Amino acid sequence: MPVLDQPLEQLVQYTTSTPKPANFEAFWKNGIQELEALEPEISFTEVDFKAPYAQCRSMHFTGTGGARVHARLATPIKPAKEPGPALLLFHGYSGSAPSWIEMLPYVAAGFTVAGLDCRGQGGLSEDAISTKGNTLHGHIIKGLDDAPEKLYYRNVFLDTALLARIIMGMDTVDANRVAASGGSQGGALALACGALEPRIKRVYSQFPFLSDYKRVWEMDLDQNAYVGLRDYFRRFDPLHKREDAIFEKLGYIDVSHLSAHIKGEVLMSITQLDNICPPSTQFAAYNAITAPKSYLLYPDFGHETLPGANDAAFEFILAL
Template sequence: MPLVDMPLSELYRYEGRNPRPADFDEYWDRAIAEMRAADANVELVPSEFQVPFAECFDLYFTGVRGARIHAKYIRPKNAAEPHPAVVQFHGYTGNAGDWTDKLNYAALGFSVFAMDCRGQGGYSEDTGGVKGTTMNGHIVRGLNDHPDNLLFRHIFLDTAQLAGIAMSMPEVDPERVGAMGGSQGGGLTIACAALEPRIKRLAPVYPFLSDYKRVWEMDLAKDAYAELKTFFRHFDPQHKREDEIFTRLGYIDIQHLAERIQGEVLMGVGLADTVCPPSTQFAAFNKIRSNKSAEIYPDFGHEHLPGFGEKAMQFLLKL
């Protein structure tokens, strides 16, 4: 097997390289308080797309800093109430995707909530001073500002707020809500379950947004992580602020949030992944204290992992 990172035995022991800010817990407790104080003003708008066995809605809510966040919501028509739900998160710069790729869970009796990340490829607002999208550059957005203004702070909070909204729906059993997603969606799944610990089961795939310093040291600040190198080249070309910058990135490093997770975890990992290196994924996985397991794909990278979607579905069906 080609080795792009550590041997598997070492991966299961790896604890991460990126610094954890000293006030990390206070930072996120303060952020959660801001989220809970926001008036969500939830709005459901029937979609033009409909199917016989479920109702499809565009769901809007107001997140922190006044951003109007969009999600697709599919509610099964004949499922027992209250019934389980799953919240879904997409890859970096993408969007919630088509209605059709969510119907499988709705057909199984789940309510499905799929969020557009603010400022990326969907309809959620980025209130950073202009209308419209910034598309990417979100890891470094706010890095030269107060840590409370990091954009991924707000996106992480959006995931938890959406999960809380899902749990508040009268048709949803708040004790049977899961989360899932791949790449950025995998990182957001971990962040969501950390900030909304009532999430009972989560199925992240090769999670992004973890152990930034390890990515840098492996010379893999490219592809999804390219903005790290761009930021240094433009704003700290001699790396005089390197320790400060990586410590600040630690606020939005999912490995440091992972210990807050209380739900059961099933994670998919490709050991040939050069986009989100396996060690960065295990930095988060190894900090999870709840029941967890990893499905390992030795010859696969940042791509479709055959059979994992079926394993994740069987796992979430236990809700």
Template sequence: MAVDMSLEQLKNYMGSSPRPADFDEYWARGLAELDQQSLEYELVPAEFHSPVAQCYHLYFTGIGGARIHCKLVQPTDAALHPAGPGLVMFHGYACDSGDWFDKIGYAAHGFTVLAMDCRGQGGWSEDALTVKGSTIRGHFIRGIDDPDPDKLYFRNVFLDTVQTARILMSLEGVDPERIAAHGLSQGGALTVACAALEPRVKIAVPVYPFLSDYKQASQLDPTNSAYEELVYYFRFFDPHHQREDEIFGKLGYIDIQNLAPRIQADVLWVTGLADIICPPSTQFAAYNKITSPKEMLLYHEYGHEYLPALSDRTLQKLMQLNL
């Protein structure tokens, strides 16, 4: 039950949005800037307590001086055992890093979990970015009118995911060779970006990822999808689409389908074929470009919603880090 293409078409679809000619240089420059960032962090004990895990608020300084907040959950007895696996978690659009409870199960299985709040969204992370032009609504348009493509909002968020993973790797009790990334929707996109930009990530489980193949998304009833801010942007600032090529070209820097070929991790990609929020074709555009070991878990009659047994399947995949 595919909402935009047949399954056979999806398996061969390689996207329609452009890849900027200087894409590799763009991200090399971003990573070089990130290399100058300190991995120092501040820990604040959480008000939430569990007999199986230690819970902390972790703060670090990200690109542009923004103060980034994460939830850190560690196995209580981690210090008594050899270094264990680590998991970075990313949340959905305009949400936050979630409850402590949904990370406790991973800690009970030996994982140290670091869940990042995206800057300027529903959590406690700051957005220190100053850009020219208007955002209208939503985040992926933020910075699109600034002459400097380094001012794109998601450029900084993608780099935050890498810094989060690197901090996790540096923690006592964490084996830096056993790191995984996981998230849904926007969190799925950030999982892809993190695995693409930090090659030490070993397993990635993105679930119906956002932020892919913007041009294709704009042609699939975007007012009813996560890509609606494209509609508002063109309505208010370019109703004749005279700048269409420029806009989609700049969005190409933060399009996960262009980052996907860099992934070296083992990928379990989860997609609902009835997804109208992040249409399947936009997801397959990225998935089909992954060259590392990968598997697509399809939910044929499901959309952008609760997927039965997904948490169990995710844990089974992540436990491969213990093999």
């Protein structure tokens, strides 16, 4: 088998290369406290899409920095006798919330399903936080020249936790039966959601993005989804004099650090020939998890459709 990264016996032991800021725990504690002080101002709008067993609506809420954040919400039409399970879905980089068709199998199984639009990407959410410095070639570097609280992904991560709280607060939802799921960027957001909202009971994450930035750079894979890293150094630190400080700041928004806070059970799909989100970075997140966990290994696959993965995720989530 071709080898892109370390052999499997090393990958299963690998820990992150990205430094963890000394005040990492306090930073995220303060972020959660900020959420608790927010008035989310939730609103719902009917949509044209109809399904015989699902009510489909647009939902907006106010997140950090006053941004109006959008999510698709699909709920069972037939009321259940007891509050039921819920699923939070997170999309890949530059995309938008999953289509209604992707959400409906879970609604048919009795789930309330919410799909988040990430700020300033392909959906309807606002990116309202202004920052100093460069934003060219991707959101990883947005806020890198400003206070850590201005980091783009810090606020997207908090959006996932706020969405979880909103869904858990619905009368029709059992807050103890909520899952999070996604692939690539969505895989990272599912992990972040599970870390920042510890009541999340199950997390499915497929080849997560936003994990172990320094390892990506060391492997010379700071391109494609990570091209912002290379561009930033070329423009603003060509001699890498600030390299240590830059990677430490990125450590605030690195899921290889956040994943240690997950309390729910985790299933990951890991791809061994992935040159977008290298396998060592996927294992960096997986190996940090101390909660019950397992993974599906795809030795011959990269960042692509994985046979059987959606079925495995469906069965895993339905077992809530």
